[in-house]
Amino acid sequence: MSAKFPDAAMSVLDLLFAPGFFASAPVQTALIIGSAAAIVSALIGVFTVLRGQSFAGHALSDISSAGGSVAFLLGISALWGFLGVAVLAAGALELAGLRRAKERDLVTGIVLGAGLGLTALLLHLDIGTRSSGGAAISVMFGSIFAIPASMVLSMLGVSAVAVLLIGLIYRPLLLTSLDPNLASAQGVRVHAVGLLHLLILSLAVTLSAMTIGAILSTALLIGPAAAAVQIARRPGRALILAVLFGLIATWGGVLLAYDSYAWTPGQAWPVSFFITSLAFLIYLGARLWKRLPIARRTAEA
Amino acid sequence: MNTLAETLTVSQLSVSFPGRQVLQDVSFSLASGEVCGLIGSNGSGKTTLLRTILGLQAATSGTVHLNGAVGYVPQKIAFDMDMPLRARDVVGLGLDGNRLGLPLPSLSKRRKVDAMLRAVGAEAFADQRIGDLSGGQQQRVLIAHAMIRRPRLLLLDEPLANLDVRAVADIVGLLNRFAREEGVTVLVSAHDMNPLLSVMDRIVYLAQGRAATGRTETVVRTEVLSRLYGHHIDVIRVHGRVLVIAAGAADEIPIAVEKHPVHVCEIP
Numbered sequence: 001m002s003a004k005f006p007d008a009a010m011s012v013l014d015l016l017f018a019p020g021f022f023a024s025a026p027v028q029t030a031l032i033i034g035s036a037a038a039i040v041s042a043l044i045g046v047f048t049v050l051r052g053q054s055f056a057g058h059a060l061s062d063i064s065s066a067g068g069s070v071a072f073l074l075g076i077s078a079l080w081g082f083l084g085v086a087v088l089a090a091g092a093l094e095l096a097g098l099r100r101a102k103e104r105d106l107v108t109g110i111v112l113g114a115g116l117g118l119t120a121l122l123l124h125l126d127i128g129t130r131s132s133g134g135a136a137i138s139v140m141f142g143s144i145f146a147i148p149a150s151m152v153l154s155m156l157g158v159s160a161v162a163v164l165l166i167g168l169i170y171r172p173l174l175l176t177s178l179d180p181n182l183a184s185a186q187g188v189r190v191h192a193v194g195l196l197h198l199l200i201l202s203l204a205v206t207l208s209a210m211t212i213g214a215i216l217s218t219a220l221l222i223g224p225a226a227a228a229v230q231i232a233r234r235p236g237r238a239l240i241l242a243v244l245f246g247l248i249a250t251w252g253g254v255l256l257a258y259d260s261y262a263w264t265p266g267q268a269w270p271v272s273f274f275i276t277s278l279a280f281l282i283y284l285g286a287r288l289w290k291r292l293p294i295a296r297r298t299a300e301a
Numbered sequence: 302m303n304t305l306a307e308t309l310t311v312s313q314l315s316v317s318f319p320g321r322q323v324l325q326d327v328s329f330s331l332a333s334g335e336v337c338g339l340i341g342s343n344g345s346g347k348t349t350l351l352r353t354i355l356g357l358q359a360a361t362s363g364t365v366h367l368n369g370a371v372g373y374v375p376q377k378i379a380f381d382m383d384m385p386l387r388a389r390d391v392v393g394l395g396l397d398g399n400r401l402g403l404p405l406p407s408l409s410k411r412r413k414v415d416a417m418l419r420a421v422g423a424e425a426f427a428d429q430r431i432g433d434l435s436g437g438q439q440q441r442v443l444i445a446h447a448m449i450r451r452p453r454l455l456l457l458d459e460p461l462a463n464l465d466v467r468a469v470a471d472i473v474g475l476l477n478r479f480a481r482e483e484g485v486t487v488l489v490s491a492h493d494m495n496p497l498l499s500v501m502d503r504i505v506y507l508a509q510g511r512a513a514t515g516r517t518e519t520v521v522r523t524e525v526l527s528r529l530y531g532h533h534i535d536v537i538r539v540h541g542r543v544l545v546i547a548a549g550a551a552d553e554i555p556i557a558v559e560k561h562p563v564h565v566c567e568i569p
Contacts, residue, residue, distance in 0.1 A: 050381065052381075167402065170404070171397060172399055172400075174394065175394045175398035178378075179375065181378075185357065185373035188399045229385050233385055233387055234387055
């Protein structure tokens with residue numbers, strides 16, 4: 001009698017975590033790298049959302065795909081390709097120095113178009129010269145299960161740099177996001193802070209591009225952060241919530257993708273699909289939660 | 302001119318933007334504890350003058366001499382509804398928002414913020430999100446943000462715009478208290494001088510890029526403002542309020558004497 005309950009629990013666990021999940025090396029790498037990408041994206045994403053620069057964030061991710069395709073062409077690690085192009089594009093956007101939202105969106109859109117055009121050419125060349133038909137899929141939609149173990153340290157290094165930078169400029173970044181005039185009156189160098197924000201953003205975008213793909217990395221950048229600022233009343237809690245949401249989406253996505261081997265035998269569903277869908281559902285959930293009476297009560301407490 | 306009692310001395314200050322002279326030869330000085338109204342219609346250079354005093358805008362010529370720290374309340378900020386900052390977080394950023402590194406919990410900071418929130422009457426909504434507050438409440442929080450470092454000079458850019466009558470009176474009372482009780486010099490810009498008349502020691506009246514400055518009663522006179530504008534201006538006092546009316550425009554501008562007899566007209 002008493003032995004039956006654990007059996008039942010085990011089979012539920014088996015259903016949730018398909019056999020071999022925790023033992024699989026690609027899964028372990030995916031969880032580590034995915035977490036790093038989710039944490040960095042969620043942290044900087046909160047500021048990106050508050051600064052109204054979500055479109056710039058999206059553009060940077062898309063443009064970084066040109067870097068990923070160059071890397072394929074040159075046979076170097078995609079990480080450095082994504083990183084190089086994202087940082088260059090961030091610098092270009094900041095150099096344009098546009099403060100009016102409308103002009104900024106316009107220039108961002110134009111640079112984005114040009115960047116994606118370049119990607120089209122590079123991917124074409126990739127396929128031609130290296131006959132790597134997988135390049136396009138991998139650059140655009142990520143390859144979280146195919147990250148070589150040798151890249152793990154470099155990616156964790158990039159993540160550490162990003163998190164340290166966020167910690168360093170946390171207060172000026174928050175103040176500038178609240179209002180640039182307030183910040184500059186307090187002696188904050190608003191332009192330098194803006195440039196650093198874009199630089200950290202390009203690090204986050206690079207990490208996400210490696211995991212869920214260049215054109216999907218916005219999902220990890222904006223979704224968890226946008227959900228968190230709906231709910232949190234203080235900045236510290238917004239950051240913590242955003243990180244939690246990002247991790248839930250990433251871990252849930254990796255798990256579901258692994259499980260999906262069993263749904264359509266031999267053919268797993270793309271992990272990026274699950275991560276982005278979960279991020280979307282979390283955002284919807286946050287919007288709904290905000291409307292509940294209980295949310296209002298806690299907000300007043 | 303530069304005696305120690307003067308908190309702010311502006312001498313022959315000129316500022317121009319490409320193709321446009323915004324301020325020309327503006328001179329005035331403010332003593333400790335004085336309240337000064339910076340009055341002028343939209344586009345008359347009020348914000349530019351404040352930004353130049355703060356050092357955020359370069360002057361073409363002339364000097365600004367400051368004696369002590371400056372606090373600043375910028376023109377109406379449209380706070381994002383989703384901004385995850387409570388009123389007390391905004392005030393706290395006034396204390397250390399320019400510092401690097403993560404903020405560590407600090408009892409002395411908490412005490413300073415609480416004291417400042419009390420000083421502006423914002424305790425009741427200290428833990429609400431800044432975006433959820435009314436315009437008058439936000440203005441109190443911004444004043445606390447600017448005052449928490451105990452500046453000797455407080456600059457405010459149109460703090461009374463878009464506030465209801467009650468909130469206007471509250472904010473004016475608050476500014477007056479900081480000036481009288483703590484000796485803070487207050488320079489406050491407004492397009493309508495009337496709410497400030499009861500507390501204003503001095504006035505800097507901007508028009509056509511130039512300024513008429515001095516004690517309120519000596520500046521707000523038909524002759525002085527007519528000279529400033531370069532054409533005839535009528536200054537009329539009704540029920541303790543001041544109307545500044547451009548000659549010839551009276552037909553177009555309804556100065557209706559209805560239930561609320563006073564309507565301040567801007568000079569076209």
